[in-house]
Amino acid sequence: MSYDPRLVNDAPRAAATWSAPEQAAPVGAAGMPRQQPQMPQQQPVQDGASQRQAATIDQQPPAATPNVDVIESEAEVVVMIEVPGFSKDEITVQADASNLYVTAERSSDPQMGIEGDDNVLLRECPDRLERAITLPNYIDPGEATAEHVDGVCHVTVPKDEAERQHEIAFQ
Numbered sequence: 001m002s003y004d005p006r007l008v009n010d011a012p013r014a015a016a017t018w019s020a021p022e023q024a025a026p027v028g029a030a031g032m033p034r035q036q037p038q039m040p041q042q043q044p045v046q047d048g049a050s051q052r053q054a055a056t057i058d059q060q061p062p063a064a065t066p067n068v069d070v071i072e073s074e075a076e077v078v079v080m081i082e083v084p085g086f087s088k089d090e091i092t093v094q095a096d097a098s099n100l101y102v103t104a105e106r107s108s109d110p111q112m113g114i115e116g117d118d119n120v121l122l123r124e125c126p127d128r129l130e131r132a133i134t135l136p137n138y139i140d141p142g143e144a145t146a147e148h149v150d151g152v153c154h155v156t157v158p159k160d161e162a163e164r165q166h167e168i169a170f171q
Contacts, residue, residue: 064126066102068133076158077135084151085125091148093155095141100155104129 069080079100083091086104094101105128140160147154 062126063103063128063130066104066129066131068131070133070135072136074159076156077139079133079135079155079157081131081153081155082151083129083148083153086129086151088148088153091153093144093146093153095135095139095144095155095157097141098135098137098139100133100135100144100157102129102131102133102153102155 067082071078071080081102083102083104086106090106091102091104107127135157136159138160139157141157144155144157146156
């Protein structure tokens with residue numbers, strides 16, 4: 001007896017392979033395949049402003065989210081933001097009544113750090129960082145200070161003296 005790849009257990013092998021249930025045609029009441037109605041494809045309508053906005057978004061590099069630690073003491077809130085590879089001139093810190101906004105952006109010079117005939121095989125350092133941190137309502141953003149040490153930005157926001165929680169003694 002010889003081996004024939006066209007036979008399985010001495011019976012002819014099926015010519016077609018399985019089809020997934022989604023690929024099977026729906027069957028009507030008479031057992032005949034039904035035609036699926038075709039939905040018309042709508043093209044999105046863009047006006048000039050939408051096209052300009054899309055172009056502006058495409059031009060900005062994608063923003064990564066930096067790691068953040070928020071520590072609250074009795075007198076202040078300290079926010080530590082990891083911004084490795086960014087100088088303090090490339091970092092913008094803004095505060096309002098209850099939020100702290102941190103943005104860091106460097107030039108995306110493709111030749112940065114490349115010498116001679118070197119090729120970049122992997123690039124994971126982001127060119128842009130953005131983070132919004134919600135702070136307690138009793139802070140004083142006008143008195144906030146920031147310093148940049150070893151790739152970490154320390155932002156110290158003092159609590160508003162009038163809004164601080166005070167203990168009330170019983171009489």
